[in-house]
Amino acid sequence: ILNVEQSPQSLHVQEGDSTNFTCSFPSSNFYALHWYRWETAKSPEALFVMTLNGDEKKKGRISATLNTKEGYSYLYIKGSQPEDSATYLCAFIKAGNQFYFGTGTSLTVIP
Amino acid sequence: DTEVTQTPKHLVMGMTNKKSLKCEQHMGHRAMYWYKQKAKKPPELMFVYSYEKLSINESVPSRFSPECPNSSLLNLHLHALQPEDSALYLCASSQDLAEAGEKLFFGSGTQLSVL
Numbered sequence: 001i002l003n004v005e006q007s008p009q010s011l012h013v014q015e016g017d018s019t020n021f022t023c024s025f026p027s028s029n030f031y032a033l034h035w036y037r038w039e040t041a042k043s044p045e046a047l048f049v050m051t052l053n054g055d056e057k058k059k060g061r062i063s064a065t066l067n068t069k070e071g072y073s074y075l076y077i078k079g080s081q082p083e084d085s086a087t088y089l090c091a092f093i094k095a096g097n098q099f100y101f102g103t104g105t106s107l108t109v110i111p
Numbered sequence: 112d113t114e115v116t117q118t119p120k121h122l123v124m125g126m127t128n129k130k131s132l133k134c135e136q137h138m139g140h141r142a143m144y145w146y147k148q149k150a151k152k153p154p155e156l157m158f159v160y161s162y163e164k165l166s167i168n169e170s171v172p173s174r175f176s177p178e179c180p181n182s183s184l185l186n187l188h189l190h191a192l193q194p195e196d197s198a199l200y201l202c203a204s205s206q207d208l209a210e211a212g213e214k215l216f217f218g219s220g221t222q223l224s225v226l
Contacts, residue, residue, distance in 0.1 A: 036217075043219045049214045089154075099144075099156050
């Protein structure tokens with residue numbers, strides 16, 4: 001069993017607050033780390049694919065960093081909006097196209 | 112068209128029934144995946160097809176039988192399921208294998224209940 005841990009499990013923030021969550025994964029056999037956003041009643045949607053240690057990716061108000069040596073990735077949301085409310089999943093990909101998802105962080109942005 | 116379409120959206124079946132879940136994409140993706148997700152758990156990989164050939168089977172019981180008739184279609188045939196198989200079944204596709212840095216495109220899933 002390969003553990004991919006996300007914290008916190010859930011988060012409530014006020015509109016306009018900035019927030020961040022963590023994804024922890026094994027530091028060996030690393031191929032890629034993905035972040036997905038999953039809104040209720042919709043399909044999970046890819047946010048970022050990160051492959052290199054030190055990678056930083058940005059999409060609007062959302063950004064992510066990657067540290068493969070210590071096995072963690074951070075997702076940051078600046079100025080949270082109600083439409084950011086969703087579950088954020090990370091997935092660790094190792095050799096052989098094996099995906100391991102974390103349990104997700106459920107974000108609720110309160111207007 | 113950037114959609115992965117899954118049918119049906121909901122399915123209720125008895126333990127003696129045979130049913131199939133369907134997944135379709137027209138993005139020219141060469142890898143397709145089946146995932147199973149139980150409530151409050153992460154999605155678990157079941158099967159991966161690459162270029163229409165089964166490349167990964169994550170020790171899934173034989174009551175689940177995948178089929179990839181062509182590069183756009185992926186089926187999951189269900190037979191003699193157990194109540195504990197009740198879950199959300201997600202299909203996904205990627206341009207190539209995800210270890211090449213490709214992201215997954217997901218369908219909205221089939222919510223399966225086994226009575």
